[in-house]
Amino acid sequence: MSSDNHALALATGHSATAVPNATANTINATSTSTTTTTTTDGFYYAPSELLAGGAAGFVEHFATFPFDTIKTRIQSEHSVGISSAVRHMWCNERLTHLYRGFAPVIFSAVPSHGAHFGTYEAAKRVFGEDTNLGIMVSASCAVAAHDTISTPFDVIKQRMQMDGMRRFSSSLQCATNIISTEGTRALFVSLPTTIIMNVPHYAIYWMVYEGFLSYLGGDRRDRSSELAKDYVFAGLLAGAMASFVSSPFDVAKTQLQLGRETDLLSVFQNIMRRRGVRGFFAGVSARILATAPSGALTMFTYETVKKYLERY
Numbered sequence: 682m683s684s685d686n687h688a689l690a691l692a693t694g695h696s697a698t699a700v701p702n703a704t705a706n707t708i709n710a711t712s713t714s715t716t717t718t719t720t721t722d723g724f725y726y727a728p729s730e731l732l733a734g735g736a737a738g739f740v741e742h743f744a745t746f747p748f749d750t751i752k753t754r755i756q757s758e759h760s761v762g763i764s765s766a767v768r769h770m771w772c773n774e775r776l777t778h779l780y781r782g783f784a785p786v787i788f789s790a791v792p793s794h795g796a797h798f799g800t801y802e803a804a805k806r807v808f809g810e811d812t813n814l815g816i817m818v819s820a821s822c823a824v825a826a827h828d829t830i831s832t833p834f835d836v837i838k839q840r841m842q843m844d845g846m847r848r849f850s851s852s853l854q855c856a857t858n859i860i861s862t863e864g865t866r867a868l869f870v871s872l873p874t875t876i877i878m879n880v881p882h883y884a885i886y887w888m889v890y891e892g893f894l895s896y897l898g899g900d901r902r903d904r905s906s907e908l909a910k911d912y913v914f915a916g917l918l919a920g921a922m923a924s925f926v927s928s929p930f931d932v933a934k935t936q937l938q939l940g941r942e943t944d945l946l947s948v949f950q951n952i953m954r955r956r957g958v959r960g961f962f963a964g965v966s967a968r969i970l971a972t973a974p975s976g977a978l979t980m981f982t983y984e985t986v987k988k989y990l991e992r993y
Contacts, residue, residue: 724807731799733987738794741979742786747779748971753842755964756935763967774845782841785852789834797827798983801887813888820883828875833868835875836938843939863940871937874945878930886923890915890980912984913977920976924969929961931968 754766770778801823809815837856841849849855859867893915894907924931933948952960 724803726799726803729987729990730802731795732990733983734798735791735795736986737798737979737983738790739787740982741794741975742783742790744978745971745975746783746786748967750779750781750842752964752967752971753839753935755967756932763970766967770845778842778845781844782838782852782855785834785837785841785856789831793827793831793834794979796830797823800826810891813892816887816891817884820887821880824876824879824883828872828879832872832875836868836871839935839938867940870943871934874930874934874937874948877945878927878934881930882923882927885926886919886976889919889922890976893918907984909981909985912980916976916978916980917973918976919980921969921973923976924972925965928965928968932961932963 751763751766751770754769755762770776801819804819804822805815808818810819833856836859837852840855840859841852844855849858856868894911897907897911897915929949932952933945936948936952937943937945956963
């Protein structure tokens with residue numbers, strides 16, 4: 682200690698060690714304030730989450746679209762199972778028809794998935810990411826954002842998938858035909874059902890996903906210590922469980938989008954009358970085969986791309 686500092690300490694009546702302690706406290710307070718500022722909760726969209734979500738949507742739909750086509754054929758009652766649906770397409774159509782209707786889906790997949798993941802992460806910052814209630818509310822917000830964008834394109838996709846006779850040469854022609862013969866409303870007729878179906882689906886999906894990662898020892902607020910295999914297993918399990926539970930709504934949605942019914946209640950009544958309880962689970966095997974791997978692929982892509990973007 683210098684003589685000047687010693688004299689200052691004596692004059693003020695404080696120990697000289699109080700000076701560095703005060704300085705340290707000031708630094709700590711500043712550090713804490715800075716940390717609090719950078720982690721303040723609030724609804725905002727992070728570019729890394731939007732872009733990573735868009736990338737995940739593209740990869741997911743490209744890899745699983747053939748399974749989705751088969752599922753649509755089964756739910757339309759033209760086939761009774763996966764093998765008969767594939768056999769019918771093999772004998773009567775070209776296998777390239779497995780990707781019929783792919784254009785409108787991939788056109789909407791990037792923005793709709795970006796909106797889903799971006800909204801989910803943004804909502805978690807408001808409603809909380811450490812509770813199931815916060816996750817459920819955040820999932821509901823994400824569903825509304827995603828489905829508003831994707832539903833019209835999904836209608837066009839399913840009409841193209843069912844167009845085995847190739848009446849439509851392009852997705853644009855299909856869309857034009859729907860609007861001219863049924864009106865614009867036909868593109869959105871299944872939106873309420875889609876949201877009703879997808880809210881429980883994604884509420885279960887995200888709770889299982891987040892819960893499984895937490896079970897593996899991850900921190901919902903800090904994903905830096907998690908491994909790629911964690912995302913794969915969590916996404917696989919979440920996709921399978923959510924798909925099975927929400928299957929009845931998915932069957933009803935398909936019937937609405939194909940223009941066979943105009944309201945959800947009529948759809949449920951007709952399915953029950955024609956096919957019984959089993960009718961509500963038509964195509965569930967194909968759906969799980971599509972959504973379970975897609976859940977794994979989606980979350981692996983999303984988490985990996987997001988980490989990369991946040992790092993660079």
